[in-house]
Amino acid sequence: MLAAQHMLSQGISNVNTEAVGDKVVIRYDLADPKSDHLFEVSLYFSKDNFSQTLRSVTGNGVGPTVSSGADRVIIWDVLRDVKELTGEYTFEVRALMKPLGSGAGAVVIASDRSMSVTNKDEAFPLISSTINDYINEAKDFKDAFQMLGLQATESRQAHGKLTDAVDQYNRAFEKLNKDRFTFEKYVASFWKNDVETLEFKSLMDYLLGDVHGVNILTLNQKISTINDIAGNRVKRPGDKKQELEKDISEEVLRLDKQLQELERRTNRILHTLSQD
Secondary structure: OEEEEEOHHHOEEEEEEEEEOOEEEEEEEEOOOOOOEEEEEEEEEHHHOOOOOOOOEEOOOOEEEEEOEEEEEEEEEHHHHOOOOOOOEEEEEEEEEEEOOOOOOOOEOOOOOOOOEOOHHHHHHHHHHHHHHHHHHHHHHHHHHHHHOOHHHOOHHHHHHHHHHHHHHHHHHHHHHHHHHHHHHHHHHHHOOHHHHHHHHHHHHHHHHHHHHHHHHHHHOHHHHHHHHHOOOOOOHHHHHHHHHHHHHHHHHHHHHHHHHHHHHHHHHHHHHHHO
């Protein structure tokens, strides 16, 4: 059985823990009354009396630059850190507040751009194109696993195409992840609408947390299984292929639903920003 507890001193609440295969998924809310801080968040568990940070963790709710908000997600890849996990354990999420520095002013400058963005007419095309590029690459990522995942265990060509799709997705994700806080500052500074600011932040949380942090990372981890089968490093490869095919089919179906929801939210929010 799994249980969870949290450090109330840093505004962590609504902690929920779920075992998904050989992963543990922890969701929680992180409150910051001023909304002007980042947090360094780590995960611990009771097997070692909360003495060591768990290392094999991903998601939008762990690491040195976690923003406040609802539904922060941590995914722990259990077997990368321990040989097995049976029995009842308690997990602890610890958050250390880090000041962001000065708030956004009237002019927001993106660190990777040679010119400042001074108004919503300049900001909107950057936001829209980056998010839509990400969604398109995420769809291609899903389609590549659906069509090529099993083939990649036998065909170098299929494996190469699958790897290319993963690389393209990673580039789109890294760009959006890097620009995420800049875009949130654009919306807050130029649109000056609290509801739209919160809705856009919620969209980024959903995209980077639910879509990427849970669904895409889970599917992406099948690459190691594909490589093991292709390299003849598994026993009973026929059984392993059947298991892989089933896992990919289930994960692709979940991801497809998430991408449809992401596209719906994105279209609504971008339409609102374009009309304001």
